[in-house]
Amino acid sequence: MPGPDGTPPAPVAGLTAVPVTGIETAIAERWRALAHTMARPRAHARVMTMLVRVEDDAATFAVFDTVKQLAGKHPIRVISVGYNARLANGVRAWVNAGCAGDDPRAVCSEEIVLQGGQTAGDCLLSAVRGLLVPDLPVLLWWRGPDVGASPLWSGLAGLSDRIIVDSSDFGAQALQVLHRVVGEVGAGGRRAVRDLNWQRTAPWRAALATCFDDRAVLAMLDALDRAVITFSAEDASAPPSVRAQLVAGWLCRCVNGLQRHCSVVPGPHWSRDVGVGRVVSIALTSSRSKASLLLVRKVGPTRIDAQACEGTGGHIVRRWSFPAATLTEAELLDGCLSSLGSDPVFEAALQAALVLS
Amino acid sequence: MAATTLVNPFREGISLEGATHPVQLVIFGASGDLTRRKLLPAIYNLVQASLAPPAFSVLGFARQKMTDDDFRNLLSQAVAESGEVRVRDAQALERLRERTHYLPGDFQDAGAFATLKTMLDAFDKQYGTGGNRIFYTATPASLYGGIAAQLHHAGLITPPGGDGGFVRMIVEKPFGRDLASAKALNAELLRYMSEEQIYRIDHYLGKETVQNILVLRFANGIFEPVWNRRYVDSVQITVAESIGIEGRGNFYEETGVVRDVIQNHALQLMSLVAMEPPLSFDARDFRAEKIRVLEAIRPIAPDDVPRVAVRGQYGPGSVAGERVCGYREEPNVNPVSLTPTYAALALGIDNWRWAGVPFYIRSGKRLPKRITEIALQFKEAPHLPFRKSQIETPGGNVLALQIQPDEGISLKFDAKVPGPTMRIRAVEMDFTYGETFGSKDASPYERLILDCMKGDQTLFDRADGVEAAWAIVDPILAVWEADTKVAFPNYAAGTWGPPEADELLARDGRSWRRL
Numbered sequence: 001m002p003g004p005d006g007t008p009p010a011p012v013a014g015l016t017a018v019p020v021t022g023i024e025t026a027i028a029e030r031w032r033a034l035a036h037t038m039a040r041p042r043a044h045a046r047v048m049t050m051l052v053r054v055e056d057d058a059a060t061f062a063v064f065d066t067v068k069q070l071a072g073k074h075p076i077r078v079i080s081v082g083y084n085a086r087l088a089n090g091v092r093a094w095v096n097a098g099c100a101g102d103d104p105r106a107v108c109s110e111e112i113v114l115q116g117g118q119t120a121g122d123c124l125l126s127a128v129r130g131l132l133v134p135d136l137p138v139l140l141w142w143r144g145p146d147v148g149a150s151p152l153w154s155g156l157a158g159l160s161d162r163i164i165v166d167s168s169d170f171g172a173q174a175l176q177v178l179h180r181v182v183g184e185v186g187a188g189g190r191r192a193v194r195d196l197n198w199q200r201t202a203p204w205r206a207a208l209a210t211c212f213d214d215r216a217v218l219a220m221l222d223a224l225d226r227a228v229i230t231f232s233a234e235d236a237s238a239p240p241s242v243r244a245q246l247v248a249g250w251l252c253r254c255v256n257g258l259q260r261h262c263s264v265v266p267g268p269h270w271s272r273d274v275g276v277g278r279v280v281s282i283a284l285t286s287s288r289s290k291a292s293l294l295l296v297r298k299v300g301p302t303r304i305d306a307q308a309c310e311g312t313g314g315h316i317v318r319r320w321s322f323p324a325a326t327l328t329e330a331e332l333l334d335g336c337l338s339s340l341g342s343d344p345v346f347e348a349a350l351q352a353a354l355v356l357s
Numbered sequence: 358m359a360a361t362t363l364v365n366p367f368r369e370g371i372s373l374e375g376a377t378h379p380v381q382l383v384i385f386g387a388s389g390d391l392t393r394r395k396l397l398p399a400i401y402n403l404v405q406a407s408l409a410p411p412a413f414s415v416l417g418f419a420r421q422k423m424t425d426d427d428f429r430n431l432l433s434q435a436v437a438e439s440g441e442v443r444v445r446d447a448q449a450l451e452r453l454r455e456r457t458h459y460l461p462g463d464f465q466d467a468g469a470f471a472t473l474k475t476m477l478d479a480f481d482k483q484y485g486t487g488g489n490r491i492f493y494t495a496t497p498a499s500l501y502g503g504i505a506a507q508l509h510h511a512g513l514i515t516p517p518g519g520d521g522g523f524v525r526m527i528v529e530k531p532f533g534r535d536l537a538s539a540k541a542l543n544a545e546l547l548r549y550m551s552e553e554q555i556y557r558i559d560h561y562l563g564k565e566t567v568q569n570i571l572v573l574r575f576a577n578g579i580f581e582p583v584w585n586r587r588y589v590d591s592v593q594i595t596v597a598e599s600i601g602i603e604g605r606g607n608f609y610e611e612t613g614v615v616r617d618v619i620q621n622h623a624l625q626l627m628s629l630v631a632m633e634p635p636l637s638f639d640a641r642d643f644r645a646e647k648i649r650v651l652e653a654i655r656p657i658a659p660d661d662v663p664r665v666a667v668r669g670q671y672g673p674g675s676v677a678g679e680r681v682c683g684y685r686e687e688p689n690v691n692p693v694s695l696t697p698t699y700a701a702l703a704l705g706i707d708n709w710r711w712a713g714v715p716f717y718i719r720s721g722k723r724l725p726k727r728i729t730e731i732a733l734q735f736k737e738a739p740h741l742p743f744r745k746s747q748i749e750t751p752g753g754n755v756l757a758l759q760i761q762p763d764e765g766i767s768l769k770f771d772a773k774v775p776g777p778t779m780r781i782r783a784v785e786m787d788f789t790y791g792e793t794f795g796s797k798d799a800s801p802y803e804r805l806i807l808d809c810m811k812g813d814q815t816l817f818d819r820a821d822g823v824e825a826a827w828a829i830v831d832p833i834l835a836v837w838e839a840d841t842k843v844a845f846p847n848y849a850a851g852t853w854g855p856p857e858a859d860e861l862l863a864r865d866g867r868s869w870r871r872l
Contacts, residue, residue, distance in 0.1 A: 045788065045789075045793035047793065047794075074794075075793055106791075107791075107793075202371075205367065205371055206371050208367050209365060209367040209368045209371045209377070210377055210410070210411055212365040212366075212367050212368070213365055213368070213377040213378060213410075214379065214412070214485070214487065215363070215487070216487075218363045218365055219363065221363075221366075254366040254367050254369075255366060301448055318412075318485050319485070320411045320412065320485075321411065322407075322411055323407055323448075323449075343370065344370070345369055345370030346370075
């Protein structure tokens with residue numbers, strides 16, 4: 001319900017409406033009020049500013065849930081930015097500040113929500129610019145497919161050191177869009193791009209790497225010259241999923257010569273149990289022997305089972321089982337916060353995936 | 358022909374937080390207190406967090422008769438009772454239980470070690486652990502040498518770099534009870550394995566905050582320039598415990614505070630705060646600098662002991678509002694015991710950086726609170742343009758690095774009290790790791806076992822490091838153990854130690870920090 005002065009209702013419960021010029025004051029007052037409830041005085045630690053582009057009203061609740069989980073683990077200032085069709089012009093702001101956990105392990109964070117009408121892009125950016133925590137890294141989580149097209153994109157990306165996108169939102173030309181973003185944003189070397197979709201492949205990459213940590217399996221690598229990556233699909237004619245393509249690119253980037261015989265294929269029967277687009281198996285085989293390494297997704301509990309077979313008789317020489325629970329959006333983002341530099345392995349995998357496609 | 362080293366091409370960019378090489382962990386003393394309270398919860402945490410390698414198994418070895426199922430139940434109980442377990446995960450526990458075994462045997466019985474070898478070889482095939490083994494000695498120190506010998510005779514110790522997989526041995530403190538016994542133990546272990554296979558554990562070095570001392574010093578440009586005799590007046594290291602000996606009378610009677618805390622934990626902290634910057638944070642560079650500073654600590658002549666060292670033993674008193682008995686009234690303690698439960702030392706370092714700066718160390722049982730910290734007291738400003746009456750809290754700047762219970766850093770400095778008059782009062786700026794990074798820290802044992810799995814010796818002691826630390830405290834122990842005329846108890850439980858400890862600093866015009 002709108003406030004008595006016409007202020008739009010808070011997008012999420014718990015936020016307090018404030019004028020844009022009063023945001024810092026309101027947060028400081030909030031901290032002062034909280035200080036009286038704390039066992040001892042504290043100095044606030046902050047490690048970064050996180051900008052979140054909220055693509056539409058419907059996404060607001062999902063964003064807040066994710067941000068809440070992140071803010072409980074990292075002392076960050078989160079600034080959510082988005083358009084609100086109900087606002088004619090100008091920018092509206094809401095704030096909250098609070099701590100999660102018990103003293104002395106309580107993690108304290110600040111949340112600022114900025115919304116503007118469809119023509120308020122410049123005003124939103126100017127508000128954001130004045131709210132960044134000095135000297136600390138700025139991370140932009142860009143939600144939605146319109147990367148590069150939205151008027152907010154270049155402004156927010158220009159303020160950020162690290163940009164997180166999700167290529168699963170990008171549609172049919174996802175690899176090309178991702179490549180363009182990496183090229184544009186990464187030019188000059190100051191900023192880096194991370195892809196949540198790439199982050200989702202981490203369990204597969206970690207499992208495969210661990211298999212080859214075994215010296216006996218590593219010795220088979222020269223013989224393994226064919227790769228098939230299967231992804232869950234609704235039918236046998238489905239185009240390759242971006243996630244599977246990135247894994248294929250990564251494999252080819254790691255093993256010379258594999259690109260000639262590396263394929264990404266749909267696995268229609270998997271879509272009963274596994275979300276469409278997910279990688280469900282990786283098979284590395286040999287054209288010269290019976291050597292193979294097969295990794296397959298299993299459920300109950302969700303895991304990746306792997307087995308390696310030797311080249312002469314095809315007998316199983318090693319078996320592994322890797323826990324691989326589905327990662328939430330907050331966990332994926334958390335993984336992206338762990339390091340701020342560029343990810344050369346991701347960029348090389350993307351390049352290789354484009355060549356394969 | 359030189360062997361070709363194969364490199365795993367898939368490993369680049371994949372987090373190496375966890376251990377990757379398959380391994381079997383054998384715990385000697387598997388039925389004991391350390392195993393139950395610390396090791397099993399740490400191993401469970403590693404498995405639960407997927408930090409242990411997928412090909413991993415645990416084998417407990419001890420005299421006590423137990424079956425695999427008994428030991429698995431001990432594991433479940435240890436995990437259920439431990440406050441260090443972060444996530445209760447029934448599936449992870451079951452995964453670990455399935456790979457946990459037990460072998461009852463005597464540490465002097467060659468036949469038991471032959472059986473151990475047979476079992477480990479079979480588990481290599483069953484679990485794909487490739488002959489890699491870590492032996493953990495959670496036993497009395499007197500058994501370490503014998504266990505190493507038995508392992509050697511059973512063919513369970515292979516030289517590093519061979520085709521038979523890696524063999525590492527984690528050795529618990531106390532590492533000897535004086536310099537001579539530490540040297541003898543080093544020599545005995547080195548007869549059967551090389552230094553790179555021996556992991557001498559001091560769990561203090563596995564604490565996040567201890568490692569953060571190095572980051573604070575060497576990753577920040579603002580601290581190191583003032584980290585020397587020109588700006589630092591003195592350094593105080595406090596390792597205080599409010600608890601008593603917790604039923605470990607037999608152990609403590611043989612040990613005392615110097616062997617239990619000063620020789621290892623306190624000197625570790627001193628070496629970290631005083632060491633020169635290492636070239637890198639790898640095991641070779643880091644340990645070399647740590648040992649170098651220990652070797653630069655001024656040797657204490659027997660005649661100097663009364664001047665630089667104070668000992669104490671607690672009598673009855675009250676701690677945290679509860680009446681507690683004196684040390685001599687504790688179970689399994691000699692009623693006329695002369696074992697010190699408190700020690701305070703004034704040490705000097707003879708090098709360019711620290712010449713003339715005293716390092717005061719104190720540690721004790723039944724002190725008013727549990728706290729471990731290192732405090733750098735800075736020299737006062739050379740000239741104060743204020744009247745003395747305007748300064749309400751004199752004392753200069755203090756940078757305190759808190760190790761436990763709340764890991765953090767605080768800086769005490771002077772600020773003007775708001776108002777029309779000039780009044781200056783000390784304020785403290787406090788930084789707590791938990792508030793900044795959340796509650797992520799692994800227990801020290803977890804971190805150190807993981808490091809051993811990875812083959813990283815950085816946070817483990819080297820033979821000469823252990824010996825250098827013993828060389829510092831040996832003269833003190835010798836003088837104190839020869840002098841039986843000490844009047845114990847000399848401090849009441851719940852106080853900050855004997856009055857002589859205050860006099861130790863008062864002679865230099867200083868006092869202990871009020872904690």
